[in-house]
Amino acid sequence: MKIEYDTKQPIYLQIMQNMITRILRGEFKPGDKLPSWVDAGLEYGVNHNTIARVYMEMGRLGLVETRRGEGTFITQDKSALLKCHESMKEELLNKFFAEMQLLGYSPDEIFQSFEAYFRAKIQERLLNQESLL
């Protein structure tokens, strides 16, 4: 994973999002132990306090729970993970729709734009596959 140091997004949020997506995609299983502050700090190339903040925020979201002296673990509560997953999806959809409307597009135009974009994406993927043959 590459961290963008120059961008607006603070790096603790970048790391947090990276970890969340890794969790939601199943790279870490419920109950798994996350790397310690210092290990994760070394891995991402940041100070360990930055990792501490990431873990604290994720704890607040209910994604992980941390046991002093032991480590930080993915929550066993799968429903919390699912809920988080759903809410993040909803949020993305809402944001996308709202911002497209702000640009002056009607719902129908949004749908058409998205469909066109999606088809172009698929085309592109097919071409890439062919070029690999």
Place this chain on the structure above:
Amino acid sequence: MKIEYDTKQPIYLQIMQNMITRILRGEFKPGDKLPSWVDAGLEYGVNHNTIARVYMEMGRLGLVETRRGEGTFITQDKSALLKCHESMKEELLNKFFAEMQLLGYSPDEIFQSFEAYFRAKIQERLLNQESLL
């Protein structure tokens, strides 16, 4: 327009986005004069320096041009406006797609999610219209 003071988004960006969408939606026409710093400041309830920054950033995008002693005007160059419109749409689509993929969704799942969201949106709007009758 309501400004969110508590969010991460700086208020100059909020105002800027608001003005851009107003321009792109045709509320202001090419060549129109934008309100002065102080007027816009009063309108939005912010310091006029904040407005100055907004105009400066929009000038950098080529959307407006500032003529010293006269004011700030929307560019006559319609193609610049169009280009800006298109690029913002592209950006939104790309961002949405990329972030959905980060959550672990495949392109097909993204499309299905969006379609479901869109249908729900339409339904909702129909119901609201009925309730107004």
Place this chain on the structure above:
Amino acid sequence: MKIEYDTKQPIYLQIMQNMITRILRGEFKPGDKLPSWVDAGLEYGVNHNTIARVYMEMGRLGLVETRRGEGTFITQDKSALLKCHESMKEELLNKFFAEMQLLGYSPDEIFQSFEAYFRAKIQERLLNQESLL
């Protein structure tokens, strides 16, 4: 206010509780600006980062809202303050009752203990007043 450095309670929590009680008791009014990080840091004799954490946590509780570049303000939303007040009262009552039960007291015994304690407290206050005459 005096900070206990030697106790278990982290000082950022001590300061936070102190500020919350000052708010709830009306020492600060809704909309008031809290002292800046550095000022509060000097006042309490702690590092400004510690104050930053206090304000962040209070922001999460909805007690204050912070506007970058301007300062941290008590929320205008009085209902949020009231809700916080009530919930803290409830929490105290629940905790007290639960812990007394853990010690083996029945509800009736708890009530009697509390009443006796209360009467003793009143007596004591009366005596103090007399001694001041």
Place this chain on the structure above:
Amino acid sequence: MKIEYDTKQPIYLQIMQNMITRILRGEFKPGDKLPSWVDAGLEYGVNHNTIARVYMEMGRLGLVETRRGEGTFITQDKSALLKCHESMKEELLNKFFAEMQLLGYSPDEIFQSFEAYFRAKIQERLLNQESLL
């Protein structure tokens, strides 16, 4: 008994409180032998070192005494138990009262709040009893 891993309270204190209340409620009698480190560790699901610390702290309070090679026993000295009981009650009352005052309540208001809470508690219990019939 359920241990809260995620809370601020260290687990050795949670276990210690649990054991003390069990003693004070008479579950263990004076002179009884407490379970060994490892047994108690298994029972609570924690490392036996944690239990060792619990016993050590309780020994410091004079509640138990550890005899090398034999085990840990509840003190025969009933007055020590009683004293501990009383002091814990006092502490709870003091803490409750002080914290309510910090929230801005006068002694009278505290009494009223407590009475209301107590009555609600009784009501609730009655309703539960009825529903069981």
Place this chain on the structure above:
DNA sequence: GTGGTCTAGACCACA
């Protein structure tokens, strides 16, 4: 060794 708190000081973005 792991998390939790705190400090001192730095740099940045915002108003």
Place this chain on the structure above:
DNA sequence: GTGGTCTAGACCACT
């Protein structure tokens, strides 16, 4: 000047 992020390093409590 104010809040926001980050670092480097320290000390502590817990397992």
